[in-house]
Amino acid sequence: MAVQSRWIKMFVSFILMLQFTGAHSRDLLLSFTVRDGDKVTLPCENVINNHHNCDTTTWIFTDSRGTAAVELVNHGQIKESDKSDRLSVTAECSLVIKKVTAEDVGRYTCRQFIGNPGRQQGPDAVVYLSVVHMTEQKNADEVTLSCSVSIYERCKYKVKWIHNSEALNRDYSNLKSSESPCSATVTFLKLAYTHISTYDFNCSVTTEDNKEQLFTFSTQSSGKKPGGILMSKSF
Structure with missing residues (x-):
């Protein structure tokens, strides 16, 4: 009985350790979805x-094509790269990316x-960046x-068009919509919809954990407004 009791205690301790590790990992794993052309701040x-001046912080980028990882920031200093002119580091060591493009989609590791030589302290803090294109x-x-979404891994998002707060989940007269993984289209006749603007349409992007963002249609982001409105929903 004593041996059995000891094994039970060891098993319970192991389960608690896994739960703590999982919770801690989730705290260091974030994801952002923004419009192309917008600015995004990725927290560390x-x-x-x-x-001091983020001199302990390094940012590493891995794109969605599986190419070698690139060091963007080394001890708080921006390194020369094809996107270095669009990068900056905040006082809190967050990474700021201006005029986001599909090339920025990927995994960012802080x-x-x-x-000296540097020894890594603590776990990685990971941020996944996805980009919406219209x-x-x-x-x-x-x-x-x-409307399409470029993501780091396989598509886990639901994309659909919404017109005047109504989901286009069925075909209307003179208006057709279609959806596929990470993309959606809507087609309408000009004469039938002369009274509306394309800005009446929103692209809805919902993540696997039911976080929804609405992106008002525009062919190019102005950079003056947030890329999307974040919403929570239940299915």
């Missing part, structure tokens, strides 16, 4: 207290190093709006 969740195609008598 493992910043060391009393850091790491802390102390000493297009408009005009033919002689109809208009087609497209």
